Amino acid sequence: MSYNKTYQNNPNLWGNKPNNLLLMFENDFIPNSNVLDLGCGQGRDALYLAKKGFNVLAIDSSNIAIKQLLEKSEQEQLTNLTVECVDASNFSLQSNKYQIINLHNLLQFIGKDNSLKLINNIKDKLSPDGFVIIKAFTTNDPESLKNNPKTHTFFEPNELKKLFDGFKIKHYIEHTIKDIGHTNKPEPHYHGIVELVAQKTTYFSINDYLKFLNQTVNVKIERPLGSFHPKHNFKYPVNYGFVPNTKAPDNEEIDAYILGVDKPLEEFTGICVAIIHRTNDNDNKLIVVPNNQVDISDQEIKDNTHFQEQYFESVIIREKLNV
């Protein structure tokens, strides 16, 4: 079914309020990270997240929806929202690029085989610690018997939850709602709904780093400022070391950059003011500074760690997240 005509006649079909699952979990998301909104419609979720600073790619198969969203995005001068008119079943998903993937009322419009393929692809390609947010229809929906599984998806009880085995299920409910009617179906009707928010767990989670945030940390310096990397022969512009008795995913100790000290060190005790969370790699790094330099800016952190972090994609985390 194409939404083109309906969207053309109703420039604000679903309203401006973002979907409730985003509102419930937005404080758990890593700030400024990458969002993929599949079946974005006229973009109520995409616009909301872009205004909050996330980098959003919003896709929909309706060229009218995409045109309307682009116009809204230009009016709001949002430079972090990109739109594409494409069929979600054919979208080529880049590995580890997205920390949040949102499918709000999309899958009911896709054949069951393609929905299952898309879900497997999302599970595989979502970034470590990333969130997937799905609202879809269940076999409790009165429409389910009338529709062909080649063109529509209705999930059996608990089916969606089982598909995300191995993920941390943050929210899962199945319920029936009464829809009072909307422009393309004005009479009141019922829907069987399933809601899922799941987080891709890694055997070593970002939680293991977050506990250091704003704490005093002791670091043994392995690469003092001015020393050379043993293999790659670059010079360390800052002191770099590890926190003894900890374990990172590579089975080594957790690494830390010492910033705000301009002489070579052997050991250092300071405050962990930030975590560099690598979004395309399992490893993360602590940023440790002297007590009187806790107001170091994100830009200073980026500039001082660029010599090594330039090879990775990352975001800087400064506040505790509820993960």
Ligand SMILES: C[S@@+](CC[C@H](N)C(=O)[O-])C[C@H]1O[C@@H](n2cnc3c(N)ncnc32)[C@H](O)[C@@H]1O
């Ligand atoms: C019920 S609307 C939901 C829109 C939006 N997510 C929201 O909650 O406001 C479903 C959307 O999915 C889009 N859609 C349907 N099939 C699609 C497909 N195969 N690929 C991409 N988008 C699709 C429709 O054009 C429509 O905009």
